[in-house]
Amino acid sequence: MVRTYKKKSSRGSWSKESMKQAIVAVLSKTMGYRKASQLYGVPQTTLERYVVKTRKSEVSLNSTPGNFKPVFSKKEEDELVRYIKEMKKRLFGLTTVVLRKLAYQLAEKNSKAHNFNHDKMMAGVDWLKGFMKRHPDLSIRKPAATSAARAMGFNKVAVDKFYSLLGEIYDKYNPDRIYNCDETRISCVSKTKSKIIAEKGRKQVGSLLQQNEGRRSPLKYVLMQLELTCLPC
Template structure:
């Protein structure tokens, strides 16, 4: 689609020729060309929603969640939402989280979990202290 839009805007070909060559509907192509001509400086990935954290910060958050799980400290959804709010505040990230509840919104969490499918936040099960203490390298590997 982007190649077809670029071809029409640069004047290399018209709507019908670009539509046929790049195999895209002509009405859709016209709409995209109009959008690009209205706002030529906008990047092609701009949209309604913007992420709060950078990709690096999100990967650090994922690593933290996985590390806590390995140490048998599961996190509830509310705790994760509070953690996300605190991280956004500490890093001065622009966000629309609830300042009164000091928590990230549920839709942000859904988006985060969609971007990181290897995570699943559920209510953690209680682990007794004796079981946690018995689960170490010496006890597991004789």
Template sequence: MPRNYVRKSSRQSWDPASMLKAIEAVNNGEMGWLKASKTYHIPQATLRRHALQKNKTLKKGEKRLGRFKTTFPVEVERQLVEHLKLLESRFFGLTRQDVLELAYNLAVKNGFEHQFNIQKKAAGKDWLRGFRKRNRDITLRKPEATSAARAQAFNKPQVAQFFKVFDQIMQKENIDPMRIYNADESALSTVQRPQKIFATAGRKQVGAITSAERGSHVRVVCCMCTAGNFIPPALIFPRKNMKKELADHAPAGTLCIAQESGWMTGPVFLQWLQHFQKYVKASPTEKVLLIVDGHASHKYLDALV
């Protein structure tokens, strides 16, 4: 059967809900076969067959064309879909191959008739294609790498606790909602990624000039408030001594710091806090709430006092 089969027949275009109503009307003596057929727009022969339960493989109101049938009943497929969603929400999503093997094991252990590959112990690509077409609420996605520490911290109790503490601080310190800032660090690569170019067909190796083949990363610290204002960024260069030329073409007010490893440390965070204070002008009467993550550098004693 073609993989992208387009139906050409109008058979079984009746509504399953209407079929059940028609059967109920006939069984209760409210209508005869002909009247129920015309009222609910169902062929009389089909109505008789369903009402008298002459279909060996289908229940009342169900319909299926052709001799082909799905490996799993609808309710089992939905349970499988919900299982995939649950695992994905817990950061343990299944790959394509995992799903194929799971479908095979599910069919074997529950005694469902199947045409899966017994040698590979996995369902086929055709089954997966049909499974995805029948269940449009799941799709293949490339997951973002997430550390175990972040996954454990990002859950309902932890998020609820965060907002509870946040509420208490806002009320106790009487902080203006427009004076809430959030800061985070990220990495910038110093090596450009070449774009695709036209080259001689059959050539084994194609190159393009970049600043280096393997580059180091420069840490950038960005901070923004709820009003949409930005603090000038800070750049942490992996070197012992700072050169003024490294700040060329950087945004106005950028703080440039030289640190051997290029990572955020306690002393570097203290420097950034002084840079932060220069622009926000926090005081006992004009307090500011700064939200950062739980990195060790943010707990540096000199920065907390």
């Protein structure tokens, strides 16, 4: 469906809740088609069609009547959202193009009826817009470049070892002044231009790079430099 589509007729202008109540009334034999149609303000022929489909279990009362339906079910889209979040946690966030290609592959593999582009083998921008609207917990973010060495080295064992050695240096030299220096506007990894899809609320998201442009100092070297700065002049 084109995301800027504007309806040109009055077809389907009835309320979905009204149609549901009319179907329930007919199925429970509380009233006939004509009376239910007039009472709930829905077309009689449409009501008859939905009642027949409901009796054959072709549609559910909880489903949304209408011409445009998502390609994937709610359960399938929830699984896709979990995959997106999991890949983001592993620093391999999905770009919008990758997600559209993945949606096409899933639709083809599961024999889903879709109108995706077969030449480009990816879902359209309209599907992506609809998917993002259906899952407001996702957003398109620009990730921070993260080196593979930092990603693999940032774990509980390495952090505990760092603070253990740092504590030993503090106990040994008992410095009275400690300077905190950061790397503001200095980067040793290449910048990434592609935005990825991640959940909202995260202060920062990362994207793993293949290699560093420069090499970061190993842990022991950093601590050695720190120890030299603590030595009395």
